[in-house]
Structures are given as C-alpha cells and as structure tokens.
Amino acid sequence: MAQTPEQYYGSADNYGSGQYVTLEDVVNNFMLMYVGYDKLIDNADRYNVLFHAKRAVQELNYDAFKEIKVLETLVNDDLKVILPQHYVNYVRISYEVDGVLFKLSENPEVNWATRYDQDANQDYLFDVDGNLIEEESELDRIRKEGEYRQYMYPGTWYGRYGWCCDGFWYFNYRNRYGNDASRMTGNPTYVINKQEGVINFSSGLSGKLIVLEYITDGLENEDPSQVSIHKFAEEFVYAYIKWCMLNNRLGVQEYVVRRAMKEKSSLLKNAKLRLSNINPRRLLMALRGKDNWIK
C-alpha cells in the first residue's frame, strides 16, 4: 500500500524504502501476474515461487548487490573471531587503530591444525572411551604466542625476521631475497577456517578491534516484508522465477524455455549495469584527474 509522506518521514524504518521491493511483494506479484490459466505458467505452488524468489535474492546478493555488512569486533585471546551468523564471504578485513583502518592480508598458508596426543613412540593416545585425545597444535601455539620480530643475536640467523615463542625462534622457510611479495606485509594476517566457522588471526591482534566487511545471502530476516530487493533488479527476479519454473516443467517447448533464459540473462546484465551506478558526472570527475602529475 502506498505510504503518505507523513508515514514515510514518521519512522526511520521507512527511510530509503522507495529503492526496494520486498520479497513478499515479489511473490504476490508473481502469483498474480505470471500464473494463471491464460499465462505461460498455468498453475504453480506458492512455495515453488517462494523458493525460486529466494534463490534469486541469494544470487543477486552474491554478485550484483553491493549490500555490504560491516561488523566491528574485538579479537579474543585465542586470536579467533567467529564468523557472523549470515556470513557468506568476506569483502575486506581491517584492524582499527584510532578510527583508521589498516587492511589485513589473507595468509594463503594454514596457521592452525588439529593435533592428537602422542606418547614417546609417536603412537596416538586414547581416552577411556577410545577416542583420540586432542591437544593444542604447535601451529596454534605459535600463532597465538608468537611475535614477529628481528633476530638480533650473533650467528647465521642474525638480522632475520622470525617468531620467538617460549625462548625458541621460528623463521620463515624462504629467505629475504626471493621472498613471496604477496606475503610481505607488516600487518597481521588471517586465515578463514570455513569448517570451524572462525577467522584465525596471526599474533599481535589479541584484544584489538577488527572491522569485517562481508556479504550475506540477503535472507537474514524470516519476515518476507523485511527482505528487500533493489527495484533495479525487480524485473530480473520475475524473469528468473519464470525461467526456473518453465525449465523444470514437463512439456514446455524448448524455444519457450530459451526465450525465458535469454530474458533472464539480459535482465541480469541490465540490473548489474544499473546497480554499478555509472553516471557521466561521476566519470567526468574521475577524468578531471587524468592530467595530474604524479610525483
């Protein structure tokens, strides 16, 4: 139903709502406008339409919408941060110092491991129930306790950077010359452990604030009137549902399915283009800087 200006400005929940349609509207509209005895889809269960509509919302959230969620959180002593509830993938992870964000790099090497207790003969030890006994792995211990600094003692390793844990020094396998440039950063690093659902940070971030920018599948809210779809992508959602239903239906001519597929694909391109928000004025502003001298 249309809102009056008074209703719109009267509640902060309504601000900017003109940009979006809700999942509830999409499902209702589809059932009303695309399903019927005189339509391509003569009958359809609402839960089928709802399923495809939700899938469309997920797909759009993965690569078309720029609906980035931002979480600021403290890193625990165990250098782990639990992934947010509806996290699908991260955009950027930074650590925050006095309101300034320092981008962190992902460490391509694992920095955690599961380790089982072993006796002096390296045989695994079991508890009374016959299960393996877990203990903290060396990788975890170093990640948590280690401190990356310069080794300033006489010997072959003098001047090299490494980790000192419990009086023992650990160095990178690679030498300084020929180092992997992608890993050369003074900032701490992180590795995402998808199975455990946590982000493992390297040492030095304990008790510090990190800022996680991430995307979700857009379906955090069970209430369909709270799941929003940008109007630029509304037509794509209808086309996507239509294609999915025709594609799964027995006896639909191939040319009808292909027509629906082409419609869906071109509307996705349109939606992405519109959502990318390219406008001449913004391009002009960027191009004004093209003749700047770079010193």
Place this chain on the structure above:
Amino acid sequence: MINEVRNTVMFILNKDNNGYLTPAEFNAFARLSQLEVFEDLYQKVNNWYTKRNNRRSNSGIADVTKHVTEDLEGFVKSSSLALDTGSTFTLPTDNYSLVDILYSSKSVEKVSNHKITLLNNSNLTAPTTYYPAYVERETKVTLYPTTITSGVSAIYVRLPEDPNWTYYTDTSGNPVFDINNSGYQDFELPKEYEKELVLRILAKAGVNLREADIINVVNGEEAKNAQKEQ
C-alpha cells in the same frame, strides 16, 4: 421457484394420468436433482474456461464463462474455523470445496499430505507464519507451522440447502403450498436452472412410477442440452 417446479412436474406427470408424486417424494427428488445440477456447475465452469483458452468464448453479454462462474460463486462463503487439537481445525459441515484458508489475512497454501514433511524440512521454504501451509485430512485441516492455533478462517463453496416444498392439507385432503412454514426452503440455484431441475425430477419420478415414456422424453432433452453446450 420450488412451487413452479413442482407444479410443472405434477402437470406433466398427471397429463396422461401417469401417476402422483407425494410431497415427500418430490422433496427427495428435488434435493438430489439440485445436488446433481450443482455438481455439474463445476464441470460447466471448467469446460467454459477451456473454451476461453481455445478462444471459443466471447466477451460482454456473451461471456458465458463469467456467467457460469457467477452461478457457482453464489455458493462461496467465508467462516472462521474452530480449533480441534494442536493446529488442526474443523471444517464447516456445509463445506463442499475449499477455495482458500486464511490466517491473519494471509493465504494459507494447500500442500499434499505426501509433500508436507519435505516442505517442513526445507531450508528455504518451510512454512512460516508469513507463508503458512495446510494439509487436509478427513473433515479437518492441519496448519503449519504448528504454532498457529487461532485466527484461521476458510473461504469455501458450500453445499446448497436442501429444498423443502412445505404445505398444509386443505379440507379435501390435498396438499397446498405453504410458503410461510418455518421449514420452507426454495431451490438455491438461479432461475435459469428451472428447466434442468424439472427434467431431472421428472426422470426420477419416471423411474419411480415406471413410466418409460417420461424417461425417454427426459433423456432426449438432456442429450439436446449436452449437444448445445459442445
């Protein structure tokens, strides 16, 4: 309309002294005939929609699809449902066919009994209070999610009331139509179905009176009607 129907039936039956139909017999045949015509309405509506899809139907005053649909819609009724147990509600006794179940102004979707378990376990489409579902078992409906225990109503096609030709007996012992009797109930079908009702009652009366002539005439009329509707 019931009196006109009875008069016509009696007139035809008595024309050649074929026999006599008692009020109780007439009411029994009238009830059955009305049910038959009512059930045929469903098929009629379906046939006309098929014709419309095949572009064999017209618009405006020649829109028969609209006309027969309206005849059926005269029996559509709304009623709140009484809770039985859990989230199971009892359907009204005059229910013939469910059109929709509503919960908090939301349409509740009908799901077949063999699909409801899968739907309940679905990660994306499990029934919620926003998109509830129901299954029909015997004369009851069970709503999902099972937290729904009130505020449920049904829109349904009800059965027509049983017609009842009421009368009093005059001094000669003949039954005389009494419209003011509390048990009086007219046919609920529109006037245009009068002829069909007469024919169907006559057919039953013909069987009752063992009059082959009447049955033959009625069968001939019905065959003509069916051909017209093709």
